[in-house]
Every structure is written in C-alpha cells, then in structure tokens.
Amino acid sequence: MKTLSPRLPRPRALLLSLALAGVPALAHTLKPVTRVEGITEYRLPNGLQVLLAPDASKPTTTVNVTYRVGSKHENYGETGMAHLLEHLIFKGSPRHPDPWAEFTKRGLAANGSTWFDRTNYFAAFAANEDNLKWYLQWQADAMVNSHIARRHLDTEMTVVRNEMEMGENDPGNITTQRTLATMYQWHNYGKDTIGARADVENVDIARLQAFYKAYYQPDNATLIVSGKFDADQVLDWVAQSFGKIPRPKRALTRLYTVDPVQDGERAVTVRRVGGSPMSLVAYHVPAGAHPDYAAVEALNLILSEAPGGRLHKRLVEESKLAASVGYFGLALAEPGFTMLTAELAPKAEQDALNRELQAVTEGFAERPVTEQELKRAQTRWLNRWEQLFTSPEQVGIQLSESIAQGDWRLFFLLRDRVKALTVDQVQRIATERFVPSNRTLAQYIPTEKPLRAPAPVFVDVAEQMKGFKPQLAANTVAAFDTSPANLDRSAQLGRLTNGMGLALLAKPTRGEAVQGVLSLRMGNADELRGQQSVAAMLGAMLKMGTATKTREQLRDALDAAKVELQVRASASSVWLSWATKREHSAQALALIAEMLRSPRLEAAALDEVRAQALSGLQAQKDAPEALAQRAAAAALDAFEPGDPRHERSFAEEEADVKAVTLDAVKAFHARFYGASQGQLALVGDFDAAALRAAAQSLLGDWSSSARYERLVSRHKDAAGQVQTLGTPDKQNAMMMGLQPLAFTDDHPDRAALLVANHILGGGGSSRLWTRIREKDGLSYTTGTGLNLNPEDPASVWVAYAIFAPQNRAKVEAALREEVARALKDGFSAKELDEAKQALVNERRLALAQDGTLATALVFNLRLNRKFARTQQLIDAIQGLSLEQVNAALRQNFRLDRFQLVFAGDFK
Known part of the structure; x- marks a missing residue:
C-alpha cells in the first residue's frame, strides 16, 4: 500500500510556500475539543484535526498524518490514483526537493500507505525537537505544495508497475482481489487499492492534480503525534506550519453507493502457476462503526484461531484437509467484508476442503456459540488491543483506521463493544451473516430457499458516539534514559x-x-x-x-x-x-x-x-x-x-x-x-x-545431557559467479547477491564499512536507491546490507533488487555502473555527513525499543559484551574521515566475488 498527493500548479504552490515562510511564528491559542484516555483532540480554524498522545516512557516520537481519501473515492478511470499520489508526494516540493534523502539523514523510519478509506504518512524517530519540527513542516508543505508532475510520474511508473507485479506473484493476494471483485457489484471496495493497470498506466496528470487539490487539504486530514514530546511546543509548531494553510472553499462530494443485499452464492476461480492451493469463504458484514461489528471480530477468532478455533479443529486437526486456517477482516467506513481462509494440506482434496469450510463457517445454527468460545475470543482480542495501545509507535498508526471510519474514538468504542459482547448477540450475527446467499466461494451451489442477510446501512457515527463513555487515561510514565x-x-x-x-x-x-x-x-x-x-x-x-x-x-x-x-x-x-x-x-x-x-x-x-x-x-x-x-x-x-x-x-x-x-x-x-x-x-x-x-x-536446575560445542560458521572459498533461474508465469523477479567477508564484527574497519554500505545501498538516499529506483525507475526496492558475524570470520555483504523480468539487464548494468563509480571516485563529504547522522540516529532509536533491548541483552550475555560497545561504535562512526570510508569500500567490496543470482520469468 502506498500514498500520494496531487499538487497545486507549480507557480501557485511556490508562491504559497514563500508566502507562508514570511509569516512570523506565533504561540498557539488552541483549546482541547475532547480527551479520551490520554489522547487530546484539537481543531485548527482551517479544519485540521490534531490528536496528541504523549508518552514519555520511551524516547521516541511518531507522527502520522491521515487523509480521509482512499481507493473508494476514485471515479471511473481513476483506480490506483490514491496510491499513485502516495508515490509522488515523496518526490518532494520546491521547498523540499528530496524528502527520502532527508528522512535517511535524520534517521526517520518513514513511509506511507493507501487503503480503501484513507491514506496516511508516518515517521518514527528517536525523540528530537529538530526532527519533529522539520517533519511537521514537511507534512504541511507536502499537503499543498507537492510536485505532482508528469516528469515524476514517468520515472515512478515502472516502480509502481513493479509493485503491482509483486502482488501478481502472490496467489493469496490475487485470490483476495478476485474475491472482492466478485463480492461487490458497485461499491469501490471491490477494486484493489493498487488499481487497474490500464488506469495506472494511462492516468491523466491533470485529473491526478485535481484529485490531490480536492482531498489533500487540512479539513480532510488528521495529524497525530504520539510518544515523547512537549505538547505546547508541538501545538505552536502545528499552528505555525499547518495553521497558515487556508481552509479550502470547495465542498467534498458525499459518497452514497452501497451494494444491494447479495442474493445468492457467488464463485471465483484463480488459476496460476505455482503456490499452494487455498480456499476461502467471504461474507458481507456491517461497517466498523455499526454496533454489530464487534461480534464479527469475535466470530473471526472463534472460527480461525488455533488451537480452539472451529475451523482449525475441524480442518487442520481432525480431517487434516488444511495445513492452516486464518482470516482477513477489516473495520471499514462502509459495509465491509470478512474472509475465512484455508490452505490445502498435502494430498487432500480441495472439493472436500470447500465443503467442510462452508459447513463449519455456516454451522452456528446447529452448534451455537458457547460462553467459553466467546470468553476466549474476547480475551485474545483485548490482549492484542492492549499491546497496540501501550506502544507509542503503534497508537498513531492504528488511529488512522478509526479516523477513516468516521471518528478516532471508535478505536475505544470498539474495545468497549467487544468487552460487552454476549453469546446471544454473537450468535445472532453468525446466523444472519454466515449464510449461503451471503457467501462468495470458489464454486457455485444452487439454493432452493435463499436466506438473505440484513441490508447494508450507513451508520450515523455521531449517534453511535452519544452513549460512549471513555475510560480513565493511563497514568503518566516517567522518562527513562536509554543511553x-x-x-x-x-x-x-x-x-x-x-x-x-x-x-x-x-x-x-x-x-x-x-x-x-x-x-x-x-x-x-x-x-x-x-x-x-x-x-x-x-x-x-x-x-x-x-x-x-x-x-x-x-x-x-x-x-x-x-x-x-x-x-x-x-x-x-x-x-x-x-x-x-x-x-x-x-x-x-x-x-x-x-x-x-x-x-x-x-x-x-x-x-x-x-x-x-x-x-x-x-x-x-x-x-x-x-x-x-x-x-x-x-x-x-x-x-x-x-x-x-x-x-x-x-x-x-x-x-x-x-x-x-x-x-x-x-x-x-x-x-x-x-x-x-x-x-x-x-x-x-x-x-x-x-x-x-x-x-x-x-x-536454574535444568541442564542438557548432551555435550555442548558451538557450531563454527564459515564460507566456501568460491569464485564469484552470476546465476539465472527461471520462474515461469511470475511477473516479478529478484536479484540476490552475497559476497563473503573473512572477518568478524571486531574488524577495525567496522564503522567505516557500515558507513560505506549505507552510502552505497543502505538508505533512502543511497547510490543504488537513487539510481535504480528513483532515477531509472526499475525496481520497487533495491540496496545492500552488511551482516557482520560476531564470533567467526564469516561475515557477508548483501546486494538485492526486486524488478520486472524484462528489466534484468538494465538492473545488472546499473548495479555494476554505480559500484564502479563508487570504487573509482569515492563518496562525497555530504554523503559521509548524512550517513553518519543516519546511522547514529538508527542506533539510538533501536535502544529505545524494549524488545530490541531484550534481544541485545541476550547477545551481550552470550558474547560477554556491554552496551558501551554501541557507544564505541557511535563514537567511531562520528569520528570517521572520508578517506577511511572510501578506503574501506575499495579494500573490501568486490562485485566480482559476489554470488549473484537472478530469478524470474526471463522469456
């Protein structure tokens, strides 16, 4: 999933950015609109909704901007337009010509995503006022001044097609696409976010710019800041950056398309080379804001989760028809869907799997929901909700989905509804929704007396929120020094x-x-x-x-x-x-x-x-x-x-x-x-x-009876070579390269090698990324990695790229040219400074993640190391000279020593 954004015509955008730059900074006068469990809402006069979720327990900050626009807003001929905008907004603006390079330099873990109801852009980083202020300024600038230009669309088109081809390679992804297209006759939920190839390849730049201008506006957006920050300072910066964008005069078109009640079983079959056989049954369900939707969440778990799920028990354990089962369901703004999936077990018959999949899913009339099943589902769902809510990095991202449904507080209302579920309520939804006439499966079965599901309805979110009573906010957590x-x-x-x-x-x-x-x-x-x-x-x-x-x-x-x-x-x-x-x-x-x-x-x-x-x-x-x-x-x-x-x-x-x-x-x-x-x-x-x-x-009293002796790693001394492997009917291809390095992570050039790798292929502004992805538009993702072995002289340098098969020769040529240029001319002082900053920020951000710290402690115990070694590496990186980095690359990187493999359908 990706996000884009159309722009104002360039002269107007440039004038606006210059005008805003001249306005003096003012202290904010924003007042809270509402507070729910530690999250406070504010509104700017131009309509921008601002949510602040402070949490000083971890020295990280996450910023998320959600626009209420997704694939469902696209008109005829415009499928994939929201996703195209996600790509193009990262192409920058007159004021910010290269956002990816700035993200990398600042150590921001940034990205965007496009979905049915919304588009969002987010970044997580070690708490830093300069980075936070800059990212807010960039988001405000991107909202109205982004380059949505033909020249960028042309270079990015191959990358977008590459991403489309990656999805085409995944049988599960394609089956889901075809199922949704079969389920929905009129509503745009039946169209995949990636869009139709014809629409994407023939997009009208003027229509794309108009789409951007209509939807990328403050009154259609929500800014979320979570983690460690000064709330008043953030509100000041928000007022200074976003606050000067005028409220648009246009009125957004109200959407009103709803599919009629499904009136019979539907079927779809996908035939592709490769992959594992799978089956799924899909059903129309209420919108996420509907009071009945909580029961759908519980039913998904009652059916699919191991070990007690009904489908798992019947299909995996008892009949052994399936290797695994699962579900894919979403809380959407309008009547949505849920899917129950099963992967065919080896030697099992798919017709038998289909029959059992239907029988179990639609068997609640004969086997009603039990108190024990509901209790387990509630416990599991609420545990996962709590895990999300306690993570500052995840809260802002998750709120995007509730915002897209109509109100960010639905995040909490759904939790409360799941807590309050009764067996009778869940049983009613199961027998209303999981019925043959509401089913889409890979076959057709006539039914003499079709049972209709309830008609889809829009939900009045404001009415739903009237009885909502938020719980008390969590206690403030003290800051912790992760140096x-x-x-x-x-x-x-x-x-x-x-x-x-x-x-x-x-x-x-x-x-x-x-x-x-x-x-x-x-x-x-x-x-x-x-x-x-x-x-x-x-x-x-x-x-x-x-x-x-x-x-x-x-x-x-x-x-x-x-x-x-x-x-x-x-x-x-x-x-x-x-x-x-x-x-x-x-x-x-x-x-x-x-x-x-x-x-x-x-x-x-x-x-x-x-x-x-x-x-x-x-x-x-x-x-x-x-x-x-x-x-x-x-x-x-x-x-x-x-x-x-x-x-x-x-x-x-x-x-x-x-x-x-x-x-x-x-x-x-x-x-x-x-x-x-x-x-x-x-x-x-x-x-x-x-x-x-x-x-x-x-x-403390448990020991192994076997003699322990560490397995020593080593690589074969093999000459470098290029292999080509055929994968018929795959629309995406892969390059993977490995070069052995006969040293450990105690090598004196460790810091220089890490910096050299980052500049060559490790970051969003790296040589390979800039050439192969950005300039030539050949690959969805490309780069290099350096895996340093802590115990044995068996380290490895990695090079990779994902691309369309017809671009294999171009990808290899670009790789060889960029490596040769780096070895001949070396890197620049600017590249060195940005790489240093990025690598240092990455390590500081990693030390703020509790899971990462636990993993690091295990390795430190095993290797008898301290975190002081990380500080030594940071100091070494900061003290590097350009000569040291260039020398480390030239001495150690040998493309002719790589095991370079290309796999794809190279016809």
Whole structure:
C-alpha cells in the first residue's frame, strides 16, 4: 500500500510556500475539543484535526498524518490514483526537493500507505525537537505544495508497475482481489487499492492534480503525534506550519453507493502457476462503526484461531484437509467484508476442503456459540488491543483506521463493544451473516430457499458516539534514559546455578509492559547431524500443549497471562520472545519454562506441523525471492549434507521434513534441551528480585545431557559467479547477491564499512536507491546490507533488487555502473555527513525499543559484551574521515566475488 498527493500548479504552490515562510511564528491559542484516555483532540480554524498522545516512557516520537481519501473515492478511470499520489508526494516540493534523502539523514523510519478509506504518512524517530519540527513542516508543505508532475510520474511508473507485479506473484493476494471483485457489484471496495493497470498506466496528470487539490487539504486530514514530546511546543509548531494553510472553499462530494443485499452464492476461480492451493469463504458484514461489528471480530477468532478455533479443529486437526486456517477482516467506513481462509494440506482434496469450510463457517445454527468460545475470543482480542495501545509507535498508526471510519474514538468504542459482547448477540450475527446467499466461494451451489442477510446501512457515527463513555487515561510514565552508559548501569546481570545467563532491566513502561527473550543453545556438530528438521519441528510444537496442559488449556493460560509469544528454532538453538504485563510477568515465565521443559509432543501436533512445513516449501519452490536467496546461500555453503550448518535444497528439506518421527522429536528434546547454555533477558516494569527468584526456581536446575560445542560458521572459498533461474508465469523477479567477508564484527574497519554500505545501498538516499529506483525507475526496492558475524570470520555483504523480468539487464548494468563509480571516485563529504547522522540516529532509536533491548541483552550475555560497545561504535562512526570510508569500500567490496543470482520469468 502506498500514498500520494496531487499538487497545486507549480507557480501557485511556490508562491504559497514563500508566502507562508514570511509569516512570523506565533504561540498557539488552541483549546482541547475532547480527551479520551490520554489522547487530546484539537481543531485548527482551517479544519485540521490534531490528536496528541504523549508518552514519555520511551524516547521516541511518531507522527502520522491521515487523509480521509482512499481507493473508494476514485471515479471511473481513476483506480490506483490514491496510491499513485502516495508515490509522488515523496518526490518532494520546491521547498523540499528530496524528502527520502532527508528522512535517511535524520534517521526517520518513514513511509506511507493507501487503503480503501484513507491514506496516511508516518515517521518514527528517536525523540528530537529538530526532527519533529522539520517533519511537521514537511507534512504541511507536502499537503499543498507537492510536485505532482508528469516528469515524476514517468520515472515512478515502472516502480509502481513493479509493485503491482509483486502482488501478481502472490496467489493469496490475487485470490483476495478476485474475491472482492466478485463480492461487490458497485461499491469501490471491490477494486484493489493498487488499481487497474490500464488506469495506472494511462492516468491523466491533470485529473491526478485535481484529485490531490480536492482531498489533500487540512479539513480532510488528521495529524497525530504520539510518544515523547512537549505538547505546547508541538501545538505552536502545528499552528505555525499547518495553521497558515487556508481552509479550502470547495465542498467534498458525499459518497452514497452501497451494494444491494447479495442474493445468492457467488464463485471465483484463480488459476496460476505455482503456490499452494487455498480456499476461502467471504461474507458481507456491517461497517466498523455499526454496533454489530464487534461480534464479527469475535466470530473471526472463534472460527480461525488455533488451537480452539472451529475451523482449525475441524480442518487442520481432525480431517487434516488444511495445513492452516486464518482470516482477513477489516473495520471499514462502509459495509465491509470478512474472509475465512484455508490452505490445502498435502494430498487432500480441495472439493472436500470447500465443503467442510462452508459447513463449519455456516454451522452456528446447529452448534451455537458457547460462553467459553466467546470468553476466549474476547480475551485474545483485548490482549492484542492492549499491546497496540501501550506502544507509542503503534497508537498513531492504528488511529488512522478509526479516523477513516468516521471518528478516532471508535478505536475505544470498539474495545468497549467487544468487552460487552454476549453469546446471544454473537450468535445472532453468525446466523444472519454466515449464510449461503451471503457467501462468495470458489464454486457455485444452487439454493432452493435463499436466506438473505440484513441490508447494508450507513451508520450515523455521531449517534453511535452519544452513549460512549471513555475510560480513565493511563497514568503518566516517567522518562527513562536509554543511553548505552545508563543501560549498562541499569541492567542487572548474573547467572543461575546451572550457568544460564540472566539480564534484568527494570524500567518504567506504558501499561506496565514487559518484554522477554530466552535463548537456548545446544549440542555439537556430530550429534546434531541430520537433525535440522527435527529441531525446527520440535520448536513449532512447543506451543501445542505441555505435559499438564492441553493445547487449548495452554493457549488459555497464555491469554490469561496476557502473553504474546513467538518461537524460532534451528538445529542448535531455540529462541522465544514474548510480551506481557507486570502483574503476569512471573506467571508468563513459568508458562514458558513449562513449555520448554515438558512439551506435550503428540502425533497429531507433529502431523500438523509437517503439513504446514511442506505447504510452505511448496509455496517457495517457484517464488523468485525464495529461489534467489537459497541459491546464493548454497553457493557459499561449506558443509556437507547432514551437517546442521548445511544449506539444504528444497528437495533435501522436503525429504527431511517427511522423515521426521515423533520418537525422533522426543529424543531430541530429552537429549539436547536444557538451560545451562542459555540466556534470559527481561526488560520493562517488573520486580527484579521476584523475577530473579522465579528464574532460578523454574530454570536454574535444568541442564542438557548432551555435550555442548558451538557450531563454527564459515564460507566456501568460491569464485564469484552470476546465476539465472527461471520462474515461469511470475511477473516479478529478484536479484540476490552475497559476497563473503573473512572477518568478524571486531574488524577495525567496522564503522567505516557500515558507513560505506549505507552510502552505497543502505538508505533512502543511497547510490543504488537513487539510481535504480528513483532515477531509472526499475525496481520497487533495491540496496545492500552488511551482516557482520560476531564470533567467526564469516561475515557477508548483501546486494538485492526486486524488478520486472524484462528489466534484468538494465538492473545488472546499473548495479555494476554505480559500484564502479563508487570504487573509482569515492563518496562525497555530504554523503559521509548524512550517513553518519543516519546511522547514529538508527542506533539510538533501536535502544529505545524494549524488545530490541531484550534481544541485545541476550547477545551481550552470550558474547560477554556491554552496551558501551554501541557507544564505541557511535563514537567511531562520528569520528570517521572520508578517506577511511572510501578506503574501506575499495579494500573490501568486490562485485566480482559476489554470488549473484537472478530469478524470474526471463522469456
């Protein structure tokens, strides 16, 4: 999804920007309109709505501008216009000619997105008054002065087509597009945001400029600032920048199109090369502001969520027709949709899957909703809502969706409605909406007596808000210094009696949030031979129950402890990361210890994990991205088949997955799992002494019986080469390149290499980005990356690009030309200064993320490092000379040493 914005004719835009620049800064006189749970609304005289959500607990600021315009506002011949504007607004204005370069220089994590009802632009950055003031000024300038010019449209067109082709490569994306087009006869929700290729390629620049001028105005926008900032200062800057934009005299056209009630089953079939078979059923549902919509949210979870979801139980566990199930539903401004999806399991029949998918989804008349099902769904939904609300970076982004529905307070009203749901209400919606005549499926089934769903209606949002009573705002959270020195002072480091490393960083957080990371390392090269898939499948089974808890009971216990958990496993390690709350932090740790020490490990769970793994492999086999990445890594593989470090082919991995037995999984757990070679880190609002005692009690006596010896990494000494792989019927292509570097991250040129990489291909103003994406318009995304190994001389330089297959030669030529120019002429002082600033800001922003801090603490424990090393790197970056950076690039970057792979349909 992307956002654009039309502009005023250039002379008028330039005059306006100059006029505004001459107006003296004035203190604001804005008064609050309303307050809800820590968020305050203001209105400028020109109509701009301003929402401030201060949170000093993290030294980051997020700014989001939401325009109430999306793909539904596009007329005949204009599909994709809102998305085109998203691209073009980043082309700048007379006053800001290169926004991306400024974002990169300032270390802003910035982007935009386009959706059905809205367009938004957002940026997150380490709290900094200069960056905040500049970004507000840019947003105000972009609102009325952006270049919406033919010259930019021409260069960006290939990039937009490239993005369109990326979507065309995804079978799930295409199936969803075709389903929506079948569901909606008249409403623009049936048209994908990316637009019709013919409309995008033939867009009339005058119509695009008119679209911009109509919708990119202060009375059609909401500015949201969240995180750490001075509210009065921000309001002053807002008044100075946005406040001088005049209120437009035009009146926006009222939209009134609503599809009639669907009057029978609809069907759509998509046939493409590659991918995994899937089915979905889709139903029309009320708008997000409608009182009934909360029940739709609950029903999505009751049906799809593992392990208790009805579809999961019936299709995945019992009948084994599906490898996985899920849902895709949105709270929209007008009557919307929800989709229930199922990925076909290997060897299963799709007709049988379709029948069962319909039967379960439309089976609520025979099997009414239970109190237990509703309670689980409410708990899970509300837990996720709380996770969003406690994140300053996410609050502003999420409010965009409620703004698009008609009122930002719907964000809270929907929460209250979910809390208040009753079984009778959810049952009524299920039997009204999940009926054959309201269904779209990949087949047609005649029905003698069609049952009609309720007619779609517009919602009077003001009427809905009359009874809304906001909850009390959360308490103000104290600021916390995330400098490396203070992190080292504040972190409590130690070991459990079995040798496990423990790091506790207690700090104030919004909502008393706690982030945890636990890493276990295990085994040795000899004993782990041939165990890659066994270890991976064991990791996937950890969340499927324990010795004393069924899968559902474990999921309920995690929900009760407000735990959101991710698990990753490799042949020699398992990695768990989670979020919870202060009051549940010890219970969360107890549940995670129970999962690790006594997993349930049942045959049915193994079968489910195997089906998902095989389905995922099938989907990757003809995907350009997966093929290119795997081929490049295989070219540097220094290990024989069976070695846990071996880069397996698709065939090898598929054979391994099929060969895994339950006895092998159990034996791996008994032999290798233990905490003596592990690290545990917790960051957030908690009682450190209590958690230290809990960790000792839960994990301090647990050790692996297997000898541990770290797996040493290395690369094969292979000559550089270029490979071309064919992926028929894929409209997008991938370039992936890897160059081995025989050193660790202690290399004396580390700082210089990071800066050189950033200038060459690491940022929004990098050489490759500017040439391949911006100037030539050949790629949706391109760049380089530097992965420095902390333990072994096996680092790697990465180069990549996504592009249309017919542009392969141009992409390769541009890459070689830009690399040759950089090696010959070196970089400029301006590039050096901007790269330094960007890299330093990136590291400071990373230190403000609690999840990142927990991960860093685990690595510090493992490598015996301190955060002072980060400060040393920052100091080294700031002290670099241009000669050092140019020398590091010339000495280490060798394009002729790259394993360069191109994958695509190169006819």
